[in-house]
Amino acid sequence: MLFPFRKPNPPVIRALRSDRAEPCAAIHAESFSHPWSPAEFEALLSNKTSIGAAAIDAPSDELRGFALSRVAADEAEILTIAVHKAYRNRGIGRALMIDTLSRLAASHVRSLFLEVERTNQSAIALYSRMGFREVGQRRGYYQKQDGSAATALVLRKDLT
Secondary structure, three states: OOOOOOOOOOOEEEEOOHHHHHHHHHHHHHHOOOOOOHHHHHHHHHOOOEEEEEEEEOOOOEEEEEEEEEEEOOEEEEEEEEEOHHHOOOOHHHHHHHHHHHHHHHOOOOEEEEEEEOOOHHHHHHHHHOOOEEEEEEEEEEEOOOOOEEEEEEEEEEOO
16 A cells, blocks of 8 residues: 555445445355355345445446345345455445445335344444334344354334
8 A cells, every 4th residue: 555544445335236236245244154155145136125325436447335135025135245354344334234224214114124143242233323223033043153043132213
């Protein structure tokens, strides 16, 4: 890097398309014990009920993070959100969430749901700041690398 003291360029948020399935799978694998395959991402991103946001580094066109949600009538669920490990804690997750909320509201979604592992305090803090509230729990929802199961919190945000 020519100027190592310079901050990296902030990402540009764009619609997530199926041609980003492979980098989505790579970032997802860094973030979750049971990652989704490129084929699974391609199928989800090709589905008309899916809405995705991509955080792109403008100069390189590389994916830095993404959010993927699915709409059913006037409700939606965030299926997954992940940020490349080298770019975490830089506001990318927040930018993805803001864009996702805007896209879903424009699609007439009234209620948004998501699950988050109960121990993921940074994600829970982000969702709380964005107005999500706990509405339930799913015990044993997440399978961890060591074979144990973790509880998911079910969160909801009303968009109207």
